[in-house]
Structures are given as structure tokens and as C-alpha cells.
Amino acid sequence: MSDSPKALNFIEHIIEEDLAKGFSKSDLRFRFPPEPNGYLHIGHASSICLNFGLGERYSAPVNLRFDDTNPAKEEQAFVDAIKRDVHWLGYEWNTERYASDYFQQLYDWAIDLIKQNKAYVDSQSSEEMALQKGTPTEEGVDGPYRNRSVEENLKLFQEMKDGKFQEGEHVLRAKIDMASTNMLMRDPIIYRVLHKAHHRTNTDWCIYPMYDWTHGESDYIEQVSHSLCTLEFLPHRELYDWFLDQVCEENKVRPKQREFARRNLSHTVVSKRKLLQLVEQNVVNSWDDPRMPTISGLRRRGYTPESIRNFADTIGIAKRENLIDVSLLEFHVREHLNKIAPRVMAVLDPLKIVITNYPEGKEEWLTAENNPEDEAAGSREVPFSREIYIEKADFREEANKKFFRLKLGREVRLKNGYIIKAESCTKDEEGNVIEVQCTYDEKSKSGSGTEESLRKVKGTLHWVSIKHALTSEIRLYDRLFTDESPDTHKDKDFMDFVNPESLKTITGYLEPSLKAAKPEDRIQFQRLGYFCVDKDSTSEKLVINRTVGLRDSWAKIQEKN
């Protein structure tokens, strides 16, 4: 894979340099480190694809490591959901790890730090400590407990561990430099007291290590060679390295933290807080609502793992601010679904057609190709009869030459069927067309090979036999936000940009072959778009989500007029 002609991203360049400098390829190791306090979303997918993609490229192991150091926020349910989502994306982790597996080691190392006079127990309030910490432009000052004796520190830390203190009474801090230009080096807290049950260690501990102390050391324990995180952790690197300096042994791999810019997707938000707000305020129905940018939402929407991986692959990875247009994501679903989704006919906005010269009561089954992109997909039979539905938008009494569809006096091809001609139509009191009377050319049947069947007519319409149609609930999804970057406006709340038409529920009429469809089945409704059977479906009634519409150049032509 490493001889792939594809251009390398800057992380890969770093790895190649390390390799060139003598780092052993067999020592390469990566990790994906989610905190189990929420659901994975499209932004995480980039990170997952980066890390696991590196694992594939270099045949290196990738661990799934849960960064579970804050029992106040973390739950087993999230662990399960995260594992399911990573798996669904198509990745296998080498080993499943938990930062909590290392609590004892971390504790032992903390004792060493204290003994070396590199850590101390601070007994001030967080407000007092914040005051001493200074600001980005002002140096901090040493606090009153900074020079406690090693013995006292040892004793207090032991008592913290033994549960002798309330939350907030004491913390353990690394003794680094209160005057550092890097705020994170101003004696960062490494342990706090938390009387909370942990989803894995239960009540074994009442002190919990902080992120900075935990993450790098966990990388070291796992011998992760390249620890990749997002840009906001860049200032943490100095601390990451400082902590590593305290424990690193010479013959072991020293992990290297490198930072990349998180990918931002247009027309959505991705912060856990905002996603939660959408759920709680019932803007969406759940975390896996098909409008959510969560992996579970995308899955339910009908996205394929391949399309998400291809998307992640083409957007790449870099260090600059970015806003990736959803159209790129949509391109990748269409690209994949075009290859794999069986074609099927469904009418979503029906107009009744009566074929007046077709015998009443007659029905015949026509052969329809399942997927023109995939011969192996075979064919199926669809029923045809005297009364069918077509889309309202496919008929006009009069129209100019650009309108390739059905109009009075003109012909059109019914997909997989006959050529029909519109003769007349009937309207309701308001003037709406409610039925069109057509005649068909009996010899024009698709695939019959007759001269008539080979006639070129400009338009081809999808249709469904009324008598045979299955009715189903169709959920038409659109972008959740009308603004491309809803949460970056200084004067407006992201909720102001919620698209009121992000979901339209209608009734659709489907060809009967869909009867056996199951949740997560993906299909193309010809000329309409890609759809996916929803888990809300019952044996009585299908519920079908629109994943994404087909590209629609007709809509563009109309927009221009």
C-alpha cells in the first residue's frame, strides 16, 4: 500500500520521514481514542479513517482506546454505540483498551513524581488557583502549597485516594513552571477527587487522572508511535512531552503527538452540546435521526460505510481551517449507491393515467433491469395495467420543447413498458389536472424488438400500476440547516438556521417487488433518488427514508426560467 501513487498527507510525510530516519516499520502503532460520553459523528469518522487508514497503509495495529477518565460524563452505553459505529465503518481494532485499565500504573507514576518533587498537592479552591495561574499575557505566580514537603504530599495524596476528602478539597498538580508562556505548563492538575462510580472501575477509585496526564502515558503504555489529535491540542504537546520525559525508557517507543485540523461539514453542527440540544428540543427525533450528522444518523439515512470512507479519503487531512461542502459527501453516496442500489419504480406525487385502449382487467408483467450498472443484479417483473400513476411533475397540458415529458398530443416512453400518448385530461373545480387519458402503442413494448419498440421518444417516465401499488410512508429529508455554517455567526444562534423543511412526510406508491424490503435496504427510486428502508417499518407498512436525490439537471433548467 505504501507504494500507492496517491499523494501523501502531512501526517504520512512525518511517518515516512521517521521511517527514513530509521524508525522500524514494525513499531508503527496507532490508536483511535474516543471519550465515551456521546455518539460518534462525521467529524470522528475522519479521525477514524485517518488512524485506521494509517494502520492499513502500514500494516500496523490500531487500538480502540476509550479515554474514560471522567465518570461524571461517561457511560457504558456510549462505549457500545462507539464500538458498533467503528465496526460499521468497516474497521477492526487490534485491541480494545481503556484509559481506566491504566489507573494503577498512572497512580504509581504519580507517586514517583511526588517523590521526585515534581508534583504536589494543592489545597486551594479552583478560583484561587485560577487567579494565581495568570492569563495568556500575564505570568502566573506560585501558590502557597507549592513547596509542601514530599512526605506531606505523599500522605495527602494517599488520603485523597483513600477517600478522606470531599471533591474539590485537594488536587495533585505537576510542578512545572507558573511563568511559562504556555498556560498548560503552569502546574497543571493531574488528579482530582471525584466520588463517582466509574462504568468500568466502579468505586475502586475516588481520584481520577486528568486528560493530559492520562493520554500520553496511555499512548506510551500501548507503545503507540504516532498519536494524532486535533489542532486545539497543539499547546498540549509541550505538556505531553514533559509527562513522557518523566516515564520514558530508552529502549521503548516514545509516542509522538501530531495535530491536524478537524474537518467541518457545511450545513450542520457537530458539537455534542448542540447535537444534544437538537434532540432535547425535538428539532430531531433522536440521536440517530436521519438528519443528524452522527454515524448512526447517517447509517439510518442510508449512507454506506464505503461512501463515508471515500469521502474522508478525498477530503484528506491538513492543518488549516476548513468548511467542506456537504455536496462532496453527497457525491460519494451517490457514487457508491449508483453501483449497488437496485432500481425500482415509485411514484411520490401521483397523477392518475388511464390508458383508454388498454383492455380493462388486463394485466401483464414486464421485465425490468435491476441495475444498469451491474449486470449481475439481474431483472425482475413489474405489473402493468390500464390505470397507472405517474408523477404530477411529469405532465403538462402544454409546454415548450425543453419539456421532454408528457403533454397533450405528445408521446412518452413508460420505463420498461410502452410508449403512450396523452389525448385529454380532466380537472377538478379548481382547474387542477386529476386524470390524464392516454392511448398506448401496443407494439412498442420495451425489449420486444419490434420496430415500434425501437422508436426514439425523448422522454421516459417511471410509473406504477395503481392496482398493484404498495403504499408506504416516505420521509423526505433535506439539510438540517439553511446556513452553511450555522454555529459561526456572532450575532445569531445556530437554532435560528434550522431548516423548517428538513423533513417532509408523504405517502408513496411503490411497485410490489418492494414487499420483501427490510430495514437498511438501499434502493434507487428511478428518476428520483436513493432511498433506504427505515427501522420504523412494520410488516404492514414500509417506512422509507430519502438518502439523497439524484442529480437533477431538469430542476436547474427550471430554476433559470
Next chain:
RNA sequence: UGGCCCAUGGUGUAAUUGGCAACACUCCGGUUUUUGGUACCGUCAUUCAAGGUUCGAGUCCUUGUGGGCCAACCA
């Protein structure tokens, strides 16, 4: 009145490490088509600015401009 990071078409990412600015998406135009889909072809940049080094700069240096991050007992 600090420190650090970043800047390449409308969008995202490349550029063999100083040698013809490339790929994908979008947009627009066209060819093919029993999906106005797919496929295929074509158009769209003086690389934030100004200086400097060099035979040669997107790449190196300086300054400026613009954007981002940093003061949670979160990760």
C-alpha cells in the same frame, strides 16, 4: 498587550522537498442515454500582500495583513 498555529480556484486536498500549479467536488457548456441518472469531453488560479535570496520561489528569509488556538478539578 504575550505565546503558538495557519494562509494555493467557489469548496477540499496535492505539487517528486527550489524546476511547466495537479486531482476530486461544485458551477457552467456539450456528447451518449428506455433514469433530464450514470458515463464521457470541455471552460473556470498571475498560490493573502510587499520586499528579499536565487538562473529559477506556492515552496526559503523579512515585514505586514487576515484567520484560528491558549486563562475547565472537560476531553
